[in-house]
Amino acid sequence: MMTTHERLSRCLKQLRTKTDFVPRVGLILGSGLGDFAANIDVECSVAYSELEGFPVSTVPGHQGRYIFGRIKGVPVCCMQGRIHFYEGYDMQTVVLPVRLMRMMGAQILFITNAAGGINTDFKPASLMLIEDHISTFIGSPLIGPNEEEFGLRFPDMTKVYDTELRGTIAACAAELDIELFRGVYCQLPGPQFETPSEIRMLRIMGADAVGMSSVCEAIAARHMGMRVCGVSCISNLAAGMTGMPLTHEEVISSADAAAINFKALVAASIAAF
DSSP states (O other): OOOHHHHHHHHHHHHHTTOOOOOSEEEEEOTTOGGGGGGSEEEEEEEGGGSTTOOOOOSTTOOOEEEEEEETTEEEEEEESOOOGGGTOOHHHHTHHHHHHHHHTOOEEEEEEEEEEOSTTOOTTEEEEEEEEEOTTSOOTTOSSOOTTTOOSSOOOTTOBOHHHHHHHHHHHHHTTOOEEEEEEEEOOOSSOOOHHHHHHHHHHTOSEEESSSHHHHHHHHHTTOEEEEEEEEEEEOTTSSSSOOOHHHHHHHHHHTHHHHHHHHHHHHHHO
16 A cells, blocks of 8 residues: 555656646635636646546635746746545545645745634635634644654644744735734634534634634645745634625635735735745
């Protein structure tokens, strides 16, 4: 039976028959944010389905491919569509696309997502700089035998989200006159949205936003020594805060409303890294 590293080495070999592109930044585009790829000077793209044994995206709005190109001269590998635990994949499989980006050469992981706002100061279509996360409610992608090729058995998570990168994003937001909240992101398994009681619990625990992705990817990236940063698009106020039911369509609609600011902030930040 192949190890995860052997599996990814095979995928990397297949990918290298299609492109020799070496990214500096790995960028994950969340729900409703996939059209940011139009801002990239694209050199090529590779669908996940073209890599043997690689997971594929099944969620609407997630195209499931790598896009290779440059953003203001910076070489970027963009995940246009991510893999989610709730799609039926185990957590180790969910993070394979991030691990492969690191093996391609990416030094920085820039995570984006659509999230429910728990902080009462937030409003739909606002942006939140991720300063820390809560992983209590999901299984770690590091469970199982540790593969030394990836990293340490017990990696430190004191500063998952790189201080310098966060400062760069905040400075770019100020220069662009984009309101940027700061907060703690919590990942839950999904796919159901949270209950009002769960949201009250998360608020007490210190979470400002909640979603169904990102934390596991950040953990895997730090395990492999990548510098990590992230921005959440607040797609809705979380359950029980407005009295209205939550829908995936609302998530996409709010992401569309935030698109102009989101695209400008991500592009400027990557150029400044």
